[in-house]
Amino acid sequence: MTATHHDTPAEHYPRRFEPPPGTLRSTLFGPNLVRGVWMAALFFGLGTLLVLGLRWWWGWDPVWHTEVVLAVAAMTAAPIGFLAGIGSFDYWLHYFVGRPTEPEDHSGHGARSWKDYFRVNTDHKVIGVQYLVTTFFFFTVGGLMAMFFRAELAKPGLQFVDSQTFNGLVSTHATLMIFLFIIPAFAGLANFAVPLMLGAPDMAFPRLNALSFWLLPIAGVMFVASFLAPGGAFGAGWTGYAPLAEGQPMGQTFFNMGVQWAGASSIMTALNFLVTIITMRAPGMTFWRMPLLVWANFTTSLLVVIATPFIAGSQFFVMFDRILHTDFFTPEGGGYVLGYQHIFWFYSHPAVYIMMLPGFGIVSEVIATMSRKPIFGYRLMALSLIGILVLGFSVWAHHMFVAGMADWLRVPMMITTLLIAVPTGIKVFSWTATLWRGRIHLNTPMLFALGFVTMFVIGGLSGIYLGSVPIDIHASDTYFIVAHIHYVLFGGSVFTIFAGVYYWFPKMTGRMYDERLGKIHFWLTFVTFNATFFPMHYVGLRGMPRRVFDYKEAFGDLNFFITIASFGLGASFILFVYNIVTSWTRGPIAESNPWRAQTLEWQVTSPPPIFNFDEIPQVVAGPYEYGVPGARHAVMSPAKEGVQEPEEVHA
């Protein structure tokens, strides 16, 4: 599947799996969203009948049990029906039932109109865009929830919502930001960039890649829909600690199941990245010549594959306790409450690195390119990723210093936690050394990258405070924690996502964003971000616990200030959306390599050809040979400017 396919114009591929387009029959029975909707409804009905039938057969009373019906029919069967309906399984089912194997005709590949973004598409570039648009949608939803509860927190006492809704808003905000924004937004950027950087025509498993994406909106809809559940949304925090989660209203089951779909999506994507990176590198692309973004996604994928099954397990156990009446975490039945936290954090601490390492990769690309210098200490940069990967699995219990776990575990976990500062420090110092004597282009991606470096240092240093057990005992479960995670995940991850989106925007869309608006967006975000989250360190240490709708009068003024600042932060995002939407539709046509970067994705047209490379590149050197006379990362013909029209996009 390389250059040969590209010789035939994509429009000539027959669409074997679809009835002739435009007819009623094709609308109803072709693989599309219409079939997805009716098949979801059909599967929901079948799931409901299964539950009712079994309960009736065993003589259980009552036959109708809303939570069980929802868990089986709405959250398991209906999504499978939806996926089958949109055609995720068509090719595989064809194979399973023993029909002659269809040769891959690539009819599902590439986007020729905006409609191609709303179907199962096997093109990694289309999937990357699908991921990013979907994740930014949920970023908006999660952000609006934050605006809502910040309004509630503007002064002490209850203003707008009741206690369960407040807890639900806080929990859903965190859940969406983690599972529907940061993790998959990185997966989207990497989906677009990694195969191109490797010199590969696509990911190793394009159909699996398409399936991974479509699992994501299912999870997102589940989390948001929990607000409609009887009793309200899940209110036990994104951490969903048992036994509180086990006594929550039905919304909790939406969380338990949503995590399964989001987790499955992560795992499949990670496997796909691993196989792609291991097997699909262009000739000459040794591990030590891979761009650091590829290294970052390699280590991230290892973390995902090893750790994610643990959170899936923890949520299944809680759901089983809730609806099957098992006793994993109920002490009355012999369950062990702390068991939940151990299993949960065995995923959720590595998850912090899942949400950080891809950002490290993005920032390495941006800083090297915009400083016009090789990345400082390339090998140590890659090795420090491995160091974080290994250490990352041995620190989970630092979330449990006050949880009442075995005392002896505290000091070893403190040591490993503090040691993570070493590889992280190597990365920060190497980025600053890359700047040193460079020729710095201070454009929007670079501003976000440098904003990241400084803000992430603050998040890392507050992590040192929390790593020290005695300080953690004072500070844990306070607003200090809220400040810390937002410096790591917003000042850290979100800044790198913005950097990545601006950096690859011309490559993805073939158009250039508005540089002036981009810079204003950065400065507004930077200032309001600090105004929002820095004071939280203070109120936390002074005695304000997190996840409360009410607090002492003494914290009123600062909380009011934080709320106003957070509205500014929310408003700054509007600028980003405006810039992206208008630039995508009407922006100036971008050059194939506006940043004069050396990595492979910039050596093809913007947007890239449908199978990426007309000829397979031969990699001859490292990816950041800036300033080395005559040095090249790869040998290939230069991009043919103007061959490819920018994709038609309707945002």
Add this chain to the structure above:
Amino acid sequence: MPVAKGIVQLVAIGLVIAAALTAVAVLFKWLPTSASEELDRIAAIYWFVTIISIAIFSLVSAVVVFSVWKWRVSEDDDRDGPPIHGHTGLEILWTAVPAILVTAIGIVSAVVLARNADAGSNALEVEAIGQQFAWKFVYEGDDDNPTGELVLPVNRSTRFTMSSVDVIHSFWVPNFGQKMDAVPGIETEIVVTPDRMGEFEVVCTELCGLGHATMRARARVVSEADFEAWLEELRA
């Protein structure tokens, strides 16, 4: 650019940032007024880590600001920087120095942790029981007289044994600096040695349901004599 002049400018930027941060650290009172020996010790590590943090943040941000100030070029500049690929000495240095610093923080923390967990031989034993959404305290030998108000003698260690009857709660008095979850099914422990008399607030810090934000209790630290009198009254 003369190297010496550049270094002086870089150091100057770093010192300005460090001075500003030090002002922020000193002028605001970041920790609550300490009312326990444990929080005094925590404050000592807090300041130790703060000094290191200010130094590291000032260093990194000074290099970033200085580099952008000195080496920023216009968008149409198409030259590259010098091809510096690395420097083994520097890389060893910035691996070793943070390793030493965090080891030092680790040792200090481990020592403080051990001392903060040591109740001595004359500790007052108190059970703290969490229940949605109130605290109940039971004094040693007074199982029949639970109280919702926590009264502690000054300058004597109290060992809390914690449990919960429903979900996880967490016991925290900000002025004591000590915190521990009350977990259903197991018993947990924490030691507090109050060294200042006054009234404080017991705060639940683990999300425990609808009334989590309102799960508060009063803690009073009194003289040993007042404490004995209060205990007598409780028993009566």
